[in-house]
Amino acid sequence: MQTIIRTLFILSFSVTSVVHAGARQQMETFTKNLQGLSSPFEQTVYNPDGKVTDKSSGMVKLKAPRQFRWQTLKPYPQTIVADGNHIWIYDPDLEQVTVRNQSAEESNSPLAVLIDRSEMERQFIVSEAANKNGLVWLLLKPKKPDDAPFEKAMLGFSPTGLARMELYDGLGQRTVISFTQWQRNPKFSKNDFTFTPPKGADVVGDVTPGATVTPIRD
Secondary structure, three states, X not given: OOOOOOXXXXXXXXXXXXXXXXXXXXXXXXXXXXXXXXXXEEEEEEOOOOOEEEEEEEEEEEEOOOEEEEEEEEOOOEEEEEOOOEEEEEEOOOOEXXXXXXXXXXXXXXXXXXXXXXXXXXXXEEEEEEEEOOEEEEEEEEOOHHHOOOOEEEEEEEOOEEEEEEEEOOOOOEEEEEEOOOEEOOOOOOOOOOOOOOOOOEEEEEOOOOOOOOOOOO
């Protein structure tokens, strides 16, 4: 979830006016009246020496208040779905599904707060960072660093919205996620934020006693 995750909206602004608006203002503009988002993504992981250790790409979908779908397509398929009650992680190569309760803390990743602005201030210390690479940046530091999988997150905004997210952990590893072709408030499929374990897949994990988990398909 740490990686747990990416709008064609500010078209009336010129590049110059947007850059001078500041990251907070761009964040407010990007998230105004927002109920859902979807975008392709590319993710690159760098080790402390700056060498690439992993690259992947896929599609991310977010829906208020706390549902998301993170689907990696290349190089290896993997699906992560948060349905509001559980988080499902499906690895087709291993034929394994991991499920756990979706707590409020888990759902409030730097990406998820795009559709729940109130959680951004509750979860993070927020400040503006220096402009770089043609983007204006917002810096998020967890208020409870011992419970967070990263030390800080950087959100970089271009004239068309969130373009890049960078996560830094305590070991010096950096994860960079680039987003393109944001769609605001798209029409989602009813299956986008539900998950049914495929027949034959091993289902492992820990859920609250008495919780309802979707059964495996026949």
